[in-house]
Amino acid sequence: PSPDPDPDTPTTTGGDTDPPPDDDLAYEDPRGGLFADFQAGFDRSHPFQPIDAFCRPHDPAENREATDPGITADSIEIVQIRSQLEDFEGIGFGIPVGDPTAMWTAFADFVNEECGGVRGRMINMTHIDVAVLGAEVDAQRRTACVEATEDRNAVIVTNSTGFQGTAVLCIVEGAETIFITTQGVPREYYDRSGGRLITVSPTLEESLQYLGDELLATGELEGKTIGVVAPDTPGQDEPVEAFAARLQSEGLSVPVVSIIGCAGGTTCDIGVLDSVGDMLDAGIDVMFNTLNVVSLPGYVNEMVTQGFEPGEVQFYQSDFNSHAGDLVESKVVQFGGEAAGELYNGSIIIDDANTGFVNDPTQSPYTFNEMCNDTYQAMGGEVHTAYDEGTSGYGMASGVCAQLRIGLRAIYDAGDNPTRADIETALVNLGPVDLPDGLPASIAPGKPSMPDATHRMVFNYPCPGIAFDELNTCITNAENDEYRLVNQ
Structure with a gap:
């Protein structure tokens, strides 16, 4: 529904001579x-x-x-x-x-x-x-x-x-x-x-809120061991740490929360080796990784290097650092290779974006x-x-x-x-x-x-429909899932 107007809205809004809605x-x-x-x-x-x-x-x-x-x-x-x-x-x-x-x-x-x-x-x-x-x-x-x-x-x-x-x-x-x-x-x-x-x-908080709201409602995180990764980019690590604290307050196991250093720039790779090692030692089987487009591929590739196998970890994303788009997600395969793509395959994305429609020949x-x-x-x-x-x-x-x-x-x-x-x-x-x-x-x-609404999507490698790129990656809309209003 449309919001109630602010009482300070200019009285000239729309113009006195504008025609009525047609x-x-x-x-x-x-x-x-x-x-x-x-x-x-x-x-x-x-x-x-x-x-x-x-x-x-x-x-x-x-x-x-x-x-x-x-x-x-x-x-x-x-x-x-x-x-x-x-x-x-x-x-x-x-x-x-x-x-x-x-x-x-x-x-x-x-x-x-x-x-x-x-x-x-x-x-x-x-x-x-x-x-x-x-x-x-x-x-x-x-x-x-x-x-x-x-x-x-x-x-x-x-x-x-x-x-x-x-x-x-x-x-x-x-x-x-x-x-x-x-x-x-x-x-x-x-x-x-x-x-x-x-x-x-x-907002960064809303992206993580909508993600958390749905996953807590479905119960799919219960019994899981969760790892959380954030960059130290100004204004980004605090929302992610608050998200991890929310999961912990719900009784979920979140043994590893890693803040990856960016040295004031865009590439965030300081501490990746230790972070991945901590994830492996903790036996995490769910990961929330909010690193940006130039940093996520290196992290996933390091997971492959240290021994994570396809199917061992369920990744979840929102649009935090634009992860609800094909351009960003495809970089995991472009720079991590086939093994990284296989590990990241099936990553679930919850956001308002309708990215999956371009990979769906029926739309x-x-x-x-x-x-x-x-x-x-x-x-x-x-x-x-x-x-x-x-x-x-x-x-x-x-x-x-x-x-x-x-x-x-x-x-x-x-x-x-x-x-x-x-x-x-x-x-x-x-x-x-x-x-x-x-x-x-x-x-x-x-x-x-x-x-005002979100839904569920999935990153695929290989792509089951119309591929986004020559690497054969794509984001598709999740099966049997529809948009849901938020903040109602």
Whole structure:
């Protein structure tokens, strides 16, 4: 259900002359159930909520005037901070996602050229690139924060390629600027953001909470010996340690909780040998390993080296460090080889992501995803399809499309001459929002992330359906499993 509106919502929200919702524009999700209920909450007549177009032309506001830094009579500043994923190629961890900067630019250009901007204000979309490797990553991200918020007066900062660490607080707390990002962050960051932090993925705590809620409810951890692994990345080890403590408080056996050192960088491998040895000595048969994309393969490979056999350990994952995606999970096989893949095969993932649909020949791409990619291609963007092997370009375009539309809706709903505070208030009161695959999601006061439902998936090696890559890996939706609402 849609949240109750905040009493401080601008009185100009939606505009006094906007037409009433048109039921003929409503989208009926063929999946029915909670998906159909979710769609009923949308006003598809809104210029930034149609299902068949990125936006619709609408009248410009009269008597526009500058209100705040970044908001002039004719433009609004939005800055994308892009993590240079291509840097991973230098260490063999290429992450093909297309060209995110071209995507952000294309959708902003479409708004300006085809829809008249937002109430007559053009979107001035600019970009900042940041490194993903090295010991100074967090410092470089903080520098990008300052450039975006102080030098460019961004009203909204966005990221679709991963952005973590204290630089998030630099944006939302220090600079008091909206940050719409794809990757989950610690709940503490949201609490300190004043409602300016919005994430597509669950917070780190939520990811582990949803994972724990389901596994405790099913009882599948009873009688198991559990090992937990976390990186010492700022803000990440604390949620994982709290998760381990929760399992222990439920009477479960968790003899090993390992914090792996990252030396202030991205690669976390300090203490791996001892950690795996401790796991082996303890006889663990369940593992929660939250290491990132460049660190998990080495850990699993070390497990193989020290004697763990396929079937001895059941791995469980959430979207903590993006483990609900094919790109991340496939790296276990790419860099660990066949033996690592066989050990990791059958890893269970509980998250909101619908990763498994692209590996299922019985499912068709979702309408919103297709609209986003068609729009990108119409603006000269690269052609991506839902079934491209080894790349997530299609998903990246869908995600960029969704994130920018959320920001544009907030700007529109804030009225004819919005202040930064008006846009912030409108943002937290958006209610249902479109995300890739039409998954139930919403933004509401006090709600740190968008997802409203989760389900169960499985990592497979070898893949039983349409493989994600030439390595024959894939994530599939678990059999006889359906999406379930969370936080109800």
